[in-house]
Amino acid sequence: MFCHVGLGRAYRRSYEFFLSDVITSSGAKKRFYNIFRVEGFLGYPLRVLVEKFKDSSIHMYKYGGRQYYIFPEKFYSLFISISKLIYTLDKYYRKDVEKIFNHIDRVIKLCRDVDQCVNALLKEISAVETLCIKRVMRGRRGLTTRFERGMERCRDVVERFFPDLLNPYIYRYEGFEELEEFMRRFFGDRVARSYRRFAEIHSPILVARDGIILLTENRQPLDSFSIYVDDCSVTSSYAIVKIVGVEMLNGYVNRVKWVALLGIDLYTKQLFLHYVSPTLILRRAELCRLWVLGLVDDFGKPLYEDDLTLIET
Amino acid sequence: MGKPRKVYRQGDLLLVEEEGVDLRYAMKEGEVLEIVSENGNTHRLKSSVYTIHGRRYVVVESPSILTHPQHPELVIEPGIYRVEFVRDYALNRSID
Numbered sequence: 286m287f288c289h290v291g292l293g294r295a296y297r298r299s300y301e302f303f304l305s306d307v308i309t310s311s312g313a314k315k316r317f318y319n320i321f322r323v324e325g326f327l328g329y330p331l332r333v334l335v336e337k338f339k340d341s342s343i344h345m346y347k348y349g350g351r352q353y354y355i356f357p358e359k360f361y362s363l364f365i366s367i368s369k370l371i372y373t374l375d376k377y378y379r380k381d382v383e384k385i386f387n388h389i390d391r392v393i394k395l396c397r398d399v400d401q402c403v404n405a406l407l408k409e410i411s412a413v414e415t416l417c418i419k420r421v422m423r424g425r426r427g428l429t430t431r432f433e434r435g436m437e438r439c440r441d442v443v444e445r446f447f448p449d450l451l452n453p454y455i456y457r458y459e460g461f462e463e464l465e466e467f468m469r470r471f472f473g474d475r476v477a478r479s480y481r482r483f484a485e486i487h488s489p490i491l492v493a494r495d496g497i498i499l500l501t502e503n504r505q506p507l508d509s510f511s512i513y514v515d516d517c518s519v520t521s522s523y524a525i526v527k528i529v530g531v532e533m534l535n536g537y538v539n540r541v542k543w544v545a546l547l548g549i550d551l552y553t554k555q556l557f558l559h560y561v562s563p564t565l566i567l568r569r570a571e572l573c574r575l576w577v578l579g580l581v582d583d584f585g586k587p588l589y590e591d592d593l594t595l596i597e598t
Numbered sequence: 599m600g601k602p603r604k605v606y607r608q609g610d611l612l613l614v615e616e617e618g619v620d621l622r623y624a625m626k627e628g629e630v631l632e633i634v635s636e637n638g639n640t641h642r643l644k645s646s647v648y649t650i651h652g653r654r655y656v657v658v659e660s661p662s663i664l665t666h667p668q669h670p671e672l673v674i675e676p677g678i679y680r681v682e683f684v685r686d687y688a689l690n691r692s693i694d
Contacts, residue, residue, distance in 0.1 A: 473636070476689060483688035490688070543688075550609065553668040555637070560688035577684045578612060580605065592602035598670040 286358040287343070289313060291351035292332050300331045301351065302364050308355055310346035330367055330389040337393055337402075338363075363399055366406035373413045425537040432513035432529065432538065439517035439526055446524040446549050447556075449497040450512070457503045461485055464500060468492070483560070487543045491530070493558035497547070509533050510542075516570040522598065524549050527561075527570040541566060546573045552598065604677070608669050611641045613656065613679035621657065621678070624650035631656050631681065639667045643674060654681040 289312045291301040305312035344355040378384040392409050396402035458464040468477035471494040484490045489501035517526040525548035532540040545560045561573045562583040575581045606613040627647040643664045645656040656679050664672040
């Protein structure tokens with residue numbers, strides 16, 4: 286087996302890497318690929334490797350705007366490892382290509398021979414993955430702490446205006462048809478259908494109609510599901526709480542299922558619940574309310590350039 | 599700086615002030631805006647109601663009162679307003 290590495294003229298443009306039985310350009314031209322082939326955009330790191338081990342290349346050819354270098358089979362692990370490192374760094378640096386390339390440059394500079402280089406790359410992959418996991422865990426811990434504090438801060442508002450939220454009625458359903466039928470008792474057809482579609486992805490979900498009901502599939506355990514109150518606001522005409530439905534893992538937030546605004550109109554004494562864009566997860570309840578009113582976009586930026594005067598009852 | 603754009607809200611109904619809307623080719627719906635809310639009550643405003651490009655506008659010639667049995671009345675200043683409703687991520691578009 287031979288490793289064919291094809292690099293575009295503009296080396297950053299793209300690359301192709303595959304294993305082939307043949308050493309000649311038929312590998313690329315007649316597509317004599319074997320087992321493995323990968324094509325990507327971050328060609329630069331492979332170029333750095335090829336430059337480093339150019340002396341070990343046993344053949345080269347040009348095809349389709351790319352320069353192909355052929356290496357013996359023992360280079361396979363090396364190229365696979367660099368691909369994995371690119372993937373891991375892509376996550377770590379959140380697609381910042383310059384940082385990815387600089388990091389790879391640093392690692393490859395330390396390479397002396399193929400085996401030592403493979404080891405160095407594997408070690409680096411493991412180190413970066415550990416950093417990614419630590420970062421994720423830090424985020425989960427931070428989010429959980431924030432939600433717990435929000436819950437404490439807004440406990441009075443919840444107990445006064447939304448006591449049902451602390452212990453909602455749970456409706457379990459077998460299938461989504463049953464759920465839609467149940468929802469038709471409270472809402473029109475279109476709203477019932479929309480809630481069904483939303484529940485298909487985000488279940489368990491809340492609905493508010495006179496009281497607060499948690500809807501969940503029969504086979505779905507609720508042990509790992511929690512509802513947090515992140516923020517609240519009370520005025521003379523309404524009381525609102527921003528609530529977040531989350532899936533917990535090992536005591537920390539693992540996945541955010543939805544973000545919503547639960548409120549009560551103090552004139553009509555009517556409860557309302559509006560799901561808001563999940564991009565507003567870290568925003569204040571009042572800003573979520575402006576999103577519901579269509580005055581800000583999904584990131585909380587005003588939708589209108591000019592100043593607004595909101596007059597409401 | 600121009601004068602701020604007025605946005606009126608009564609329950610789920612919003613009236614957003616619009617300037618420079620050409621309603622010459624809009625379809626006139628009537629002289630009263632009537633919107634039935636989910637609980638069966640009606641938001642009512644005496645104004646010319648137009649529809650164009652799937653959007654509804656009201657033209658208020660003189661200060662008019664927006665009424666609803668469950669909400670306090672709201673005085674709407676003269677102007678052209680786009681009729682909007684509160685939105686909901688789960689329902690994917692405004693509730694109408």
